[in-house]
Amino acid sequence: MARQRSAFYDTIEYIGPRPEKPKRPNFFGGWVILVIAAGIGFMIGRPFIPFLKAAQAGTSAEEANMVISNLESSHNMGDRLAAAALVAYSSAPVTYDDTYRTIDYPNGDIPLNRGKAEDVIIRCYRQIGIDLQQLVHDDMEENFRLYPQLWQATGPDTNIDHRRAANLQRFFSRNGDEILDENNRPSREAKDYHPGDIVTWTLPNGDAHIGIVVPSPLDRGNHPWIVHHLDSGVKWENVLFDYQITGHYRYPAATVQANAK
Known part of the structure; x- marks a missing residue:
């Protein structure tokens, strides 16, 4: 007679984690995440590149004074404007300030220890006898609709118009030389x-x-190099091609400068 198996052997109980089906490796997951992270890191870090380059360059007021002495003796108006820019760089620190302020007209200015990129331009031109506050206002009074309509303004404003880069760009393109390559x-x-x-x-x-x-x-x-005020004071830096260039101008125009000599 056949021997019967005990029910004990019918079921084997497994104690431990439930076995899982092996997953297929995700070829894209790891390196795509790394690429995205690297891209985000580059875009966040890019604004700091000029700061890091300036720190490495270690430009000083003494170096600026050496270049200024070579420029101030020039009869060229561009050289004298560049000298004024380097004086702005080597002068007392200027805290970044882009707030709207009521100022005098003409020759109005916010406190000299405060300002932004446009204020550097205005102050440097005044050092060579040109008041862009008045010139921009005069041109905008006659041609307001030709200027950027970005601030919901209904007319010229002597307090702020000349302190906006887009307005200065339009003024220089209309009244100075716009320098373009063969591709315009x-x-x-x-x-x-x-x-x-x-x-x-x-x-x-x-x-x-x-x-x-x-x-x-x-x-x-x-x-x-460039003298500009981005957000941490007036800088003298090798950053000409670090950003997307939208305009290149000489003001006054070459013909005006030639007639002034």
Whole structure:
């Protein structure tokens, strides 16, 4: 007679975690996440690149004074404007301030220890006898609709119009020389930028920005540098091509400068 198996052997109880079906490796997951993270890190860190470059460059007021002495003796208006820009760099610190203020007209200004990029431009031009506050206002009174309509203004405002990069850009394009390459765009060649030229950019965050072309320190090679005020004081930096250039101007125009000599 056949021997019967005990029911004990019919079921084997497994004690432990439930076995799972092996997952297929995700080829895209790891490296795609790394690429996205690297891209985000680059975009966040990009505004700090000029600051890091300036820290490495270590430009000083003494170096600025050496270049200023070479520029101030020039009869060229662009050289004298560049000298004024370097004086602004080497002077007392200026705290970034973009607030609207009621100021005098003409020759009005906010406190000298405060300002932004446009205020550097205005103050430097005044050092060579040109009041952009009045000139921009006069042009906007006659041609208000030709200027950017970005601030819901219904007419010119002597307190703020000249302190906006977009308005200065339009004024320089209308009344100065706009410097363009063979493709009708601002050049990407350093040789095309001269001391005293005005450059406008779009920053990574979309804001308009403006600065003055100046020489580099005497021992750093013959390259165009920029004096500008971004957010941490007036800087003298090798940042001409660090942002998207939207305009390149010489004001006054070359013909005006020639007639003034």
